Amino acid sequence: MDETTINQAKSRIPMIQTGQALQSLRDSGHSLPTAIGEVVDNSIEAKANNIRIRLDEALNSRGKKHVHQIAVIDDGAGMDSETLHHYLVLGFSTRYMRTDTIGKYGVGAKLAALNFGRRIDVWSRERNSDPWLHVHFDLDKAIEEETRGEAIGLDAPVAATPPEELKDLLPVGSGTMVLWSRVDRLEEGRLAPDFNGLRLDLEKELSRIFRYFIDGGIAIDINGKRLIAYDPLLLMEDSWADVVLNKHYKQASEGEKPGRRGAKHFPSIVISDDAVKMGGMGGSSARLRVTLYPKEVTRTRGLGGDALAKELRVRENQGCISFVRLNREVSYTNVPRILPSGVLDPDRFIGIEVAFKPDLDQFFGIRNVKRGVEPHGELREAIRERLEGSIAQARKMLEESWGAVAREHHEEEGEHAAVAQAVKDVDVTMPKGRAAAPESPEDAQRALTDLARDLGYEKEEDQKLYIEKIKDLPFVVESVNFPGNMFISTQHLGNKVIIRLNTRHQFYRDMWEPIKAISERDPGTVSGEEAVRTARRTIEALTLLLIAYGKAESMHPNPADQYEDLTTYWGQFLATLLGKVKNVL
Ligand SMILES: Nc1ncnc2c1ncn2[C@@H]1O[C@H](COP(=O)(O)OP(=O)(O)O)[C@@H](O)[C@H]1O
Numbered sequence: 001m002d003e004t005t006i007n008q009a010k011s012r013i014p015m016i017q018t019g020q021a022l023q024s025l026r027d028s029g030h031s032l033p034t035a036i037g038e039v040v041d042n043s044i045e046a047k048a049n050n051i052r053i054r055l056d057e058a059l060n061s062r063g064k065k066h067v068h069q070i071a072v073i074d075d076g077a078g079m080d081s082e083t084l085h086h087y088l089v090l091g092f093s094t095r096y097m098r099t100d101t102i103g104k105y106g107v108g109a110k111l112a113a114l115n116f117g118r119r120i121d122v123w124s125r126e127r128n129s130d131p132w133l134h135v136h137f138d139l140d141k142a143i144e145e146e147t148r149g150e151a152i153g154l155d156a157p158v159a160a161t162p163p164e165e166l167k168d169l170l171p172v173g174s175g176t177m178v179l180w181s182r183v184d185r186l187e188e189g190r191l192a193p194d195f196n197g198l199r200l201d202l203e204k205e206l207s208r209i210f211r212y213f214i215d216g217g218i219a220i221d222i223n224g225k226r227l228i229a230y231d232p233l234l235l236m237e238d239s240w241a242d243v244v245l246n247k248h249y250k251q252a253s254e255g256e257k258p259g260r261r262g263a264k265h266f267p268s269i270v271i272s273d274d275a276v277k278m279g280g281m282g283g284s285s286a287r288l289r290v291t292l293y294p295k296e297v298t299r300t301r302g303l304g305g306d307a308l309a310k311e312l313r314v315r316e317n318q319g320c321i322s323f324v325r326l327n328r329e330v331s332y333t334n335v336p337r338i339l340p341s342g343v344l345d346p347d348r349f350i351g352i353e354v355a356f357k358p359d360l361d362q363f364f365g366i367r368n369v370k371r372g373v374e375p376h377g378e379l380r381e382a383i384r385e386r387l388e389g390s391i392a393q394a395r396k397m398l399e400e401s402w403g404a405v406a407r408e409h410h411e412e413e414g415e416h417a418a419v420a421q422a423v424k425d426v427d428v429t430m431p432k433g434r435a436a437a438p439e440s441p442e443d444a445q446r447a448l449t450d451l452a453r454d455l456g457y458e459k460e461e462d463q464k465l466y467i468e469k470i471k472d473l474p475f476v477v478e479s480v481n482f483p484g485n486m487f488i489s490t491q492h493l494g495n496k497v498i499i500r501l502n503t504r505h506q507f508y509r510d511m512w513e514p515i516k517a518i519s520e521r522d523p524g525t526v527s528g529e530e531a532v533r534t535a536r537r538t539i540e541a542l543t544l545l546l547i548a549y550g551k552a553e554s555m556h557p558n559p560a561d562q563y564e565d566l567t568t569y570w571g572q573f574l575a576t577l578l579g580k581v582k583n584v585l
């Protein structure tokens with residue numbers, strides 16, 4: 001050590017370079033919802049019943065739209081002058097390291113604010129008769145002071161009225177208003193989606209994060225719109241899913257138990273509800289619940305991405321576990337390798353929640369920023385083990401339910417309806433047929449009535465109904481029982497081709513039926529041997545179909561001339577159809 005270093009070492013220096021340290025701490029990894037969540041946490045702990053969040057948009061210096069200030073107002077207990085003075089002190093908490101509160105590190109409010117803004121203002125009062133007391137912190141001023149060599153401090157609260165534009169939002173009695181301003185990290189297009197996108201995302205996240213409080217009656221609103229609880233387990237009454245499902249299915253059906261607000265409740269099926277005990281922790285346990293969404297949500301296979309699924313946020317749910325600490329969700333995330341054989345598409349219809357108390361914080365890796373919680377070690381293992389059984393069961397039940405719906409649908413709609421419907425759209429762009437239509441409209445009508453009768457519709461009204469259903473289809477394929485050796489028979493009605501498959505034919509029984517039977521079973525119940533046997537028999541049958549066709553052609557003295565067009569068109573149309581019709585079953 002040279003002389004100057006020795007001299008410096010003798011005098012003490014402050015351990016924190018406040019301004020610069022705060023500048024660095026701005027990047028604490030908050031998203032807007034988790035940051036605002038910190039302020040809402042504090043309001044909830046101050047026993048607020050009404051929490052108002054207000055985002056304000058303006059143009060920034062580069063002429064770009066951005067949210068420039070964010071206010072959170074509550075009607076909680078408020079702070080006395082001493083507490084308010086310390087509100088902005090990093091590390092100050094009136095509940096430091098307690099195990100029965102949401103906050104405990106004394107950094108939440110500060111880090112969250114600085115993550116987005118460069119200035120924080122707080123007004124608070126404990127009684128209607130008290131004046132509003134005000135404190136603030138300005139990051140740029142602090143850095144300036146520090147550069148000048150001054151120590152950074154916080155002035156004592158002074159009586160001051162909150163800004164005029166926000167006065168309407170203030171509570172009548174006690175309460176607190178936190179205002180983040182000079183927000184510089186929400187520029188539209190560059191750092192954030194547009195205002196509406198930002199607001200919607202915030203609504204979505206906060207309505208899930210604080211669902212238990214919202215469900216309990218605490219009102220949270222964002223720019224005047226009150227949040228409705230979103231429960232990823234789909235168990236909570238009158239929550240977001242109920243609202244969406246009631247709208248979708250119009251009204252409650254008679255005799256069903258209505259929810260609190262008179263709408264029908266669509267609860268999930270509880271697959272498991274277990275206490276996951278941690279040995280050696282004096283009996284601490286987490287509560288693990290797994291649910292399967294109701295039939296009104298799971299419906300038929302393949303609808304997991306449609307409009308209703310989107311509104312219900314089903315896809316975002318895929319593989320996500322909701323971790324809830326003291327009724328406040330601290331994380332909603334995919335935990336790697338915790339579900340049996342990874343995350344599968346149908347898992348979006350399964351709700352998973354792990355609820356725990358702060359005595360398990362260390363097992364969950366709780367951090368000072370309420371984000372990215374994941375169970376560790378022993379606890380992770382215990383959760384994984386439980387999930388193995390219940391997720392497998394939920395998946396199996398889902399497959400069974402989809403299988404049953406598909407079978408019902410087939411019986412109702414006819415075996416080939418789905419494909420015929422899909423072909424309808426493709427046919428528009430294919431060459432028009434040349435086959436002559438029947439002589440008279442009566443003949444065409446009779447052909448349709450005959451088909452309806454072949455299908456077993458005896459009553460005239462049933463026949464009419466069936467004919468109405470196939471009215472617009474260019475191709476109608478039906479499996480019917482008719483005598484003779486023919487496997488398919490075609491009938492041309494001008495605007496429509498009717499194709500009958502003979503269910504009595506050996507080909508139908510050896511190929512069609514076994515594949516159809518397997519396609520309607522639940523994947524878990526089909527053995528590999530069965531599947532392979534059926535696939536082999538199918539190849540055999542298809543090959544024999546071709547051989548029989550060749551043999552049939554050979555019965556003509558000049559097959560090349562006679563059938564060339566037929567085989568060319570057949571191949572061409574088959575390719576077009578295969579290209580456009582996919583996965584309709
Ligand atoms: N909205 C509020 N109403 C009343 N007191 C509050 C409010 N927000 C914060 N406080 C007080 O400020 C302290 C610091 O808040 P914070 O930095 O979030 O730390 P923590 O929540 O971990 O205690 C809290 O412990 C609480 O005493």
Ligand SMILES: [Mg+2]
Nearest residue numbers: 042103108109
């Ligand atoms: Mg806090």
